[in-house]
Amino acid sequence: MGTILVIKVSPISAEQFEELVADPNSNELFHYTDKPETFYVTDRINSGVYVFTPEIFTAIQANLRRQPSFALTPYSQQ
Secondary structure, X not given: OEEEEEEEOXXXXXXXXXXXXXXXXXXXXXXXXXXXXXXXXXXXXXXXXXXXXXXXXXXXXXXXXXXXXXXOOOHHHO
């Protein structure tokens, strides 16, 4: 359904970004940590590039139906 581009950085740099832990064989994402404060998690960080298949829109719609209080508002209406 989607891919997150990840880059490898030094441990000191990694703590300033979102860190990702993935299966070394399949690259399936296990854990996503937003700027960990207490301990070093991994040297792989989110580079901010996301690639999704069209099925992501079906998944978003399904989640919106389960959470009726949350709705997307077009930017022009804000």
